[in-house]
Amino acid sequence: MKRVLIILFALMAVGGLVAQDFIMNNNTEPQSLDPSLIQGVPEHHIYMSLFEGLVINDPKTAHALPGVAEKWSTSPDGMTLTFNLRHNAKWSDGHPVTAQDFVYGWLRTLDPDTGAQYAYMIGMVVKGANDFNSFAPDKNKSDADNKAAKEALRAAVGVVAKDNYTLVVTLSSPAPYAIDMMAHYAFSPEPKWAIDKYGSEWIKPGKFIGDGPFVLKEWAPQDHIKVVKSNTYWDARNVHLKSITFLPIEDNKVAYNKFENGEIDWDYGVPLDLLDQIKLRADYQVAPEVGTYYFIFNTKRAPVDNVLVRKALSMAVDKKTLVDKITKGGQVVADTITPDMPPYKAPAGNPYNVAEAKKLLAQAGYPDGKGFPPLTIIYNTSDAHKKICEYVQAQWKDNLGIDVSLQNVEWKTFLAQRSQQHDFQVARAGWIGDYLDPQTFLDMFESDSGNNDGQYTNAKYDNLVKNDLKEKSPQREKTMAEAEKMLIHDDQAIMPIYFYVSQSMIDTRKWGGWFNNPLDIHNWKFIYKK
Amino acid sequence: MMKFIIRRLLSLIPTMFIIITLSFFLIHIAPGGPFSGEKKLPPHVLANILKKYHMDEPLGAQYLRYLNDVILHFDLGPSYRYEDQSVNGLISATMPRSIFLGFVSLLLSVALGGAAGIISALRQNKWQDYLSMSVAVIGISVPLFVIGPVIQLIFAMQLHWLPVTGWINSRAGWVTLIMPAVTLAFPYFAYIARLSRGSVLEVLRSDYIRTARAKGLKESVVIGKHVLKGAMLPVVSYLGPAFAGIITGSIVVETVFQIPGVGRIFVQSALNRDYTLIMGDIITYSAVLVFANFLVDVIYGFLDPRIAYK
Secondary structure, eight states, rough: OOOHHHHHHHHHHHHHOOOOOEEOOOOOOOOSSOOTTOSSSHHHHHHHHHHHOEEEOTTTTSSEEESSSEEEETTTOOOOOEEEOOTOBBBTTTOBOOHHHHHHHHHHHOOGOOOOOTHHHHHBBBHHHHHHOOOOOOOOOOOHHHHHHHHHHHSSEEEEEEEEEEEEEEEESSSTHHHHTSSSSGGOOOOOOHHHHHHHGGGSSTTTTSSEEEEEEEEETTTTTEEESSSSSTGGGOOOSEEEEEEEEOOOHHHHHHHHHHHHHHEEEEEEEHHHHHHHHHHHHEEEEEEEEEEOTTTTTTTTTHHOOOOOOHHOOOHHHIIIIISSSOOOOSSSSSSSSSTTTTOOOOOOOHHHHHHHHTTTTTTGGTOOOOOEEEEEHHHHHHHHHHHHHHHHHHHHOOOEEEEEHHHHHHIIIIIIOOOOOOEEEEOOOSSSHHHHHGGGGSOTTTTTOOOOOOOOHHHHHHHHHOOOOTHHHHHHHHHHHHHISSSEEEEEEEEEEEEEEOOOTESSSOOOOOOOOOOGGGGGOO | OOOHHHHHHTHHHHHHHHHHHHHHHHHHHSSSOTOSOOOOOOOHHHHHHHHHTTTSOOOHHHHHHHHHHHHHOOOOOSSSSTOBHHOOOOOHHHHHHHHHHHHHHHHHHHHHHHHHHHHHTTTTHHHHHHHHHHHHHHHHHHHHHHHHHHHHHIIIIIISSSSOOOOOTTTTTGGGGHHHHHHHHHHEEEHHHHHHHHHHHHTSSSSSHHHHHHHHHOOHIIIIIIIHHHTHHHHHHHHHHHHHHHHHHHHHHHTTTTTOSSSHHHHHHHHHHHHHHHHHHHHHHHHHHHHHHHHHHHHHHHTTTTTOOO
């Protein structure tokens, strides 16, 4: 009997060691698994298990760590990056991962026929990428001419395989963040032979080929996706999880219940109305994120076309109370658009100062809010946004004596109203940085930026934001700070409210290798059961 | 009879055509589009995507292309949101789950509701009647989005008897079906219980039952052979709309219990402006609805000798 028990315990112990099966709630069904077509955070979670680019994100800092590229170098002018690929990186069918696979993947993403949303990511840094992606056939020319023109643009894109294991990338400007960006799925290698053979079916189980630490095992749409450890991955020795299951649960209360019941290991996001009790739990993870919640002023609409009014409104909101009493998730008050990103130091914004705000409003011609025209804040329908807007509404009433109305709009309608028609006075907005550099925030307010929803125009600002790319640290940081001061202090184009935090439920006493980091990116190869 | 069935079937065609046409244009009137997001796409990127899906063509041309694909090829197009999947694939993967869940729920509600109704009627104004009718009142008046989470709280969170969510293909297996099926069955159970109680009472008072009793038939034969057959007619006529309703109405249950059914993608597709998927869902739902009603009309004819088809 005793012997049986010992064997039983031994088996259980071994089972405990081997049972590195991980289940995460990924919040939604991914739009795609094809690196050229994906976009968004849930897709990124799955991508990181199935593919590996030149570099990957460090689990603690989110900066670049070697991936398929063993090492890399930057030319003295900062315009050329040379990546040396490791020779033992393999696709899941045994093919070696070569520089040509990267060239093929990037060009496929850029090809106008692919219709890739994140093609613009490559276009931001790689020379000739936007030109190729913008190609449209000329109806007055013959098919052969058009084809030749397209091929010429394809050949001009600044990505070249010097040999099987050397990739040379020519940048459009010496962007210092280009290497960090290469961890993004837009820069993934792709297996040409599989895509030629299977077409759009190549990412389905059974046909799938990837170069990441895991391979696709099961995909039941709207139900689950399961990936299992890859034997061909170059660093398979250091991959601990045996499998990962991604669930598409959209209702965060249901997901939280499942987490509490031990049915999932990582619940991405938390139900906000339970935050008071969740906050006290040891398995609640919260960390500053590179993202900003703010209100946009439409600088072409009265009364917020007046900079004095914008400043008065901005200075009349006590954001400290807002993050403590309303959002409650540990968010940090924002007076600037850029979160903390050393070595960059953001300039001071306009502080909370009711007396000064009143003075500014009087200067604008509305003493004590008298005669202030009707003003409406629009926001996309959600309880969280509603509470914030109601708070700001009350602050403006109490501190400035003005009446503001609120209007909630369904998400897609909201986007059309705010971003296409610019039909609003004040609108809520949120922006999550694509990479760890202030540029990802500052360039959306350039006059010709498609994301400049408040129609802010300032030629000086445009110049500063364009020129900083050519400068070296620390001059570059100075230029960016000058631009930001213009944006959030002098012109008050927007009203920053708070910096986002990432919120997750995962028990880090049980799971190692999962760290809070500013991009909230957690590469699977580092995660293990303790 | 055959003539009636064919005529009735043919009349479904214009109905479907009107539904397709109306919804196609209504969807495109809604503000926003499938490719808008917090980060706006650069114009040339958006142009590439629109071209890929032929959305750069005039709306009329898109409509004709769509009709052609749907009618001639049964092809509902690619999903704009789930780019690796076709609408045909998405619906054929999710629809059977919703139908299966709906079927189990309907079976539950007919069996239990019918039994409760008959017992209530036979024991009118006794405790059995009061008990089952009280439960029925709860079922009718408490919405699914309350019943679902409450039984989830009791049986999964507190007692740990059942998993919080899941579907029969998950590790937990068939037990995952219990809570969603019971939740979904609840209002239909309630309705059927009240319906069958009412109709049994009515039949009990009718002349042919009095005749049957006067003939000296045993009570069990009177109830089993005469009362039930007549009393079940209203229940049967309710089954068609109930089946359609239980499938199209399972959206709440599918959300609460995370069932990968068609109801969930319907809601999501509307929010995402996934035009082709919304259209696919609408067409499938409408087909289920009109076909269920058609079936009831036909079955009715077999059950009720008073109805003659000409």
